[in-house]
Amino acid sequence: MTAMAPELPISVDSETGVWTTDALPMLYVPRHFFINNHVAIEQALGVETYAKILYDAGYKSAWYWCEKEAELHGLEGVAVFEHYMNRLSQRGWGKFVTEAIDLEAGTAKVRLEHSCFVYQLGKTGKREEYLFTGWFAGAMDQILAARAIDLRTRAEQTQSGAEAGCDVGYFEVSAL
Template identity: 80%
Template structure:
């Protein structure tokens, strides 16, 4: 087991108990606790409705996070997107690898290994990481907007290690007009 990397500092306010990383307040919960809550909401709403809600919430959160990280570290463009993937990877969600990114085209491919959802749920038979999808479009769109681009994107998960025959997750980001259906 590796100890916490110094590049991901956690500050704890002695008075309030609030944890802060990257200048943002954080929550620290066991993976099983989070996944059990996630599955309870999924069961109550259905995967499709819950995925839609999480897409929009994740999009908004990724946009905000990228905005704050750009200010804090002076990052922009591809460097900011890759920084976001690194930080997500350092927080236990899984290992996110940017396979391709083209800001001019508004496209990206993100490879996911060691998914927290797959670790907890196993071969569930469906794409269990739908919570992440809005994150990639939100990050891409914030980066594009900061560059002055009017281009906006959608993201989709095309495979999951929770599906038979797959050993990793894959997400694609495409411009709104070119987004594949299905």
């Protein structure tokens, strides 16, 4: 059963066609379109090069998003991270669950259920969701910086639902 998500307001400008959620312009594309483009770029650049590009861009974008959302909603600390996981989960990427988070240590563990990559690509035997990795470090580092903590982090994918014997993905954030 599907339902509308009133907690995720989408506004569409009737003149420009621009979609906005949480005061940020959004793009709305079919999952297969996005993933087919993702796979084509991966094949052209190679996984390692593409993963590095995505990590850096995702880190920067997560930092910006968390900064703006914290300001807009008056959030701080773990609440910012949880808000980010919730919004990601509402946008079709998958369901992101924070299993553990320790801001002082700069660590977190995120479980990914219902991955859009696994739904589209199936059991490939590879860690398909590396696109998300920089997002978690970017979110964590923005939260730390807002608390005047100099610690910075790195995130990695440790498991994918696309791997044999695995039903979910995992990502871990650790201090540098």
